[in-house]
Amino acid sequence: MFGISFSELLLVGLVALLVLGPERLPGAARTAGLWIGRLKRSFNSIKMEVEREIGADEIRRQLHNEHILSMEQEARRILNPQTPPAQPSSSEAPANPTASTPAAPATPSEPPQPPRAP
Secondary structure, three states: OOOOOHHHHHHHHHHHHHHHHHHHHHHHHHHHHHHHHHHHHHHHHHHHHHHHHHHHHHHHHHHHHHHHHHHHHHHHHHHOOOOOOOOOOOOOOOOOHHHHOOOOOOOOOOOOOOOOOO
C-alpha cells in the first residue's frame, strides 16, 4: 500500500529494538498497534459520517428541486389559465350538422355517377 518492502520493515524493527531495548519493544509494538487501530476506526467513522451527510445533502437538494418545480408549475398555471372553449359564431358551421341538413341515406344503392362529356 505504501510501497514499503520487507527489507525496509526489517530495518525499522532493528532500529526500534536498538532504541527501545528488548524489554520495552513488545509494549511499544502493542501500543503502536492500538493507536493505529484507533486511527483506522476514527477515519472510518468520519468517512461514514461524511458519506451520510453527502447522501442527506443529495436528498435535500432533490427535495428542494422538486419544491421549485412544483412552484414553477403553479406559477405557470396561475399566469396561463386554460381558456374555456370559444362559442361558435354565426358565420361558422353549427355544432350539430345533422340538425340543419337533411339526412342522407345510410347506404346508397348506387355510387354517384360523374357527369358525361358530350
